[in-house]
Amino acid sequence: MLMPMDDDKAYPATEVLERLEAQQRQLEIVRWAAAAGVPAAERKGRVARLQREHGNGVFAELVFALTGVRPAAGQAHAMWDSIAEHREAMTRLLGRDPGVRVAALDWLGHRDPETVDGLSVVESTALRGVLQRAVADGLTGLYDHETFLSLLEKELERSRRHGSPVALLLLDLDDFKRINDRYGHPKGDEVLVETATVIRNTVRLMDIAGRYGGEEFAVALPDSDVAAARRSAQRLCRAMAGRFSDGLGVTISIGVACFPLHGDGVAALVEAADRALYSAKTNGKGRAVVAP
Numbered sequence: 411m412l413m414p415m416d417d418d419k420a421y422p423a424t425e426v427l428e429r430l431e432a433q434q435r436q437l438e439i440v441r442w443a444a445a446a447g448v449p450a451a452e453r454k455g456r457v458a459r460l461q462r463e464h465g466n467g468v469f470a471e472l473v474f475a476l477t478g479v480r481p482a483a484g485q486a487h488a489m490w491d492s493i494a495e496h497r498e499a500m501t502r503l504l505g506r507d508p509g510v511r512v513a514a515l516d517w518l519g520h521r522d523p524e525t526v527d528g529l530s531v532v533e534s535t536a537l538r539g540v541l542q543r544a545v546a547d548g549l550t551g552l553y554d555h556e557t558f559l560s561l562l563e564k565e566l567e568r569s570r571r572h573g574s575p576v577a578l579l580l581l582d583l584d585d586f587k588r589i590n591d592r593y594g595h596p597k598g599d600e601v602l603v604e605t606a607t608v609i610r611n612t613v614r615l616m617d618i619a620g621r622y623g624g625e626e627f628a629v630a631l632p633d634s635d636v637a638a639a640r641r642s643a644q645r646l647c648r649a650m651a652g653r654f655s656d657g658l659g660v661t662i663s664i665g666v667a668c669f670p671l672h673g674d675g676v677a678a679l680v681e682a683a684d685r686a687l688y689s690a691k692t693n694g695k696g697r698a699v700v701a702p
Contacts, residue, residue: 440475444510450498457490476514493517511615547621549599550606558620562630563676565618566669569632576669577631577639580683581609581646584661584695586625593658601660604653612649613642636700639666643698651696661696663687672701 443456460468469486473479473493481489497513508516547554553561562578569576583589583605590598602625609619609627618630629646631639643664650662665687673679682701690699 440472440510443472444494444497450494453494457494473514476511477518479518550603550621552606552609552627553618553620555620555623558618558622558628558630559676561618562628562679565630565632566676566679569669574633575635575671577634577636577642578667578669578679578683579629579631579639579643579646579698580622580665580680580687581605581627581629581662582664582687582691583625584663584691589658589660601654601658605650605660605662608649608653609646612646617642634668636666636668636671639668640698640700647696647698663690663695664698665690665701666698667701 443460444453448456457472460472466487469490470481473481473486473489476493493510493514496517497508497510500513500516501507546552546557552558562576565576568574583601586598586601589601602621605627606619606621609629613619613629613631616632618632620628622628629642631642634642643666647662647664650660654660665683665685667673667679667682667686669679672682686699686701690697693699
């Protein structure tokens with residue numbers, strides 16, 4: 411289980427990566443234990459299984475992975491039950507399942523507004539602190555190139571074990587050289603930072619986003635087939651197209667590839683996504699193309 415890190419302490423890159431991988435495992439457990447579309451009774455059974463296998467401490471980890479708040483061991487089980495009940499109440503009220511993360515943050519917001527105001531809905535407090543230390547791109551705060559590829563490899567390993575798909579998006583800012591040449595590199599850096607913000611605000615909590623290099627970004631989408639990956643890519647294209655109002659007209663092109671359909675490993679998946687990105691660039695830009 412992931413333990414909190416001391417913000418004032420430096421950690422070796424290998425240990426940081428291990429902790430990031432542990433965070434992804436936590437999110438995988440939450441996805442399994444509280445999956446949308448699974449009857450509430452079955453979800454309770456899954457949580458009971460986790461309790462039998464890992465003890466009552468699992469509830470603190472589930473709550474922490476969802477909210478960034480690490481409850482006391484004696485309170486965690488009751489908090490998880492309250493979140494589950496709140497989710498059912500929201501489902502009845504909305505006529506649809508809002509998902510466990512939305513329910514958890516909404517419940518916490520009603521219970522402790524000051525705490526929830528300080529949370530990041532994209533990354534937990536612990537994960538954000540880790541990123542600031544060793545494995546983040548210095549400009550955008552997203553995972554750096556090597557860390558992203560390492561986490562993607564771990565995601566593919568889990569996919570092989572469980573038979574679930576994983577999608578890769580390669581994103582490239584269109585005509586970025588024009589922005590640097592016309593407005594200068596400081597403006598180009600602003601665009602890169604804003605692009606990272608768009609990605610954070612658009613992808614899901616469990617998705618893995620990184621700066622791949624230069625003006626190119628990458629996102630790994632666990633449990634996403636071709637159709638789901640295409641929808642995610644199209645959302646990103648729309649979000650970027652409407653982001654800038656100062657005449658820059660910034661757009662992104664995206665190449666989409668899915669494991670195992672388009673490649674049996676990281677290198678093959680990246681190559682397939684890169685070919686799709688090239689197709690997006692040469693067929694009008696500002697669009698998403700799925701690898702053939």
